[in-house]
Amino acid sequence: MAQQKTDYLWIGVFAVLVTFAIPWFLWRDASTWLGLPVWLWWHVGWMGLASLAFALFARGAWDRGMNVDPEEVGFDG
Numbered sequence: 001m002a003q004q005k006t007d008y009l010w011i012g013v014f015a016v017l018v019t020f021a022i023p024w025f026l027w028r029d030a031s032t033w034l035g036l037p038v039w040l041w042w043h044v045g046w047m048g049l050a051s052l053a054f055a056l057f058a059r060g061a062w063d064r065g066m067n068v069d070p071e072e073v074g075f076d077g
Contacts, residue, residue: 010061017050 023046026039033041 006061010057013053013057017046017053021046021050
């Protein structure tokens with residue numbers, strides 16, 4: 001049951017990452033910060049967050065999410 005909760009958690013995390021990857025709420029907003037458009041800063045921050053999420057997924061749930069046997073690939077946790 002705990003593994004199923006973890007699966008649903010990762011599905012939710014990646015659904016949020018995909019949903020907010022495009023800053024639709026910043027469309028038609030011409031404001032800038034440090035000389036660059038705010039939407040560009042959004043992408044920089046969002047890609048950092050997505051990288052962190054994927055790194056955590058790869059360390060902790062890759063074997064379940066990708067249906068890989070940990071012993072087969074030499075995964076040591």
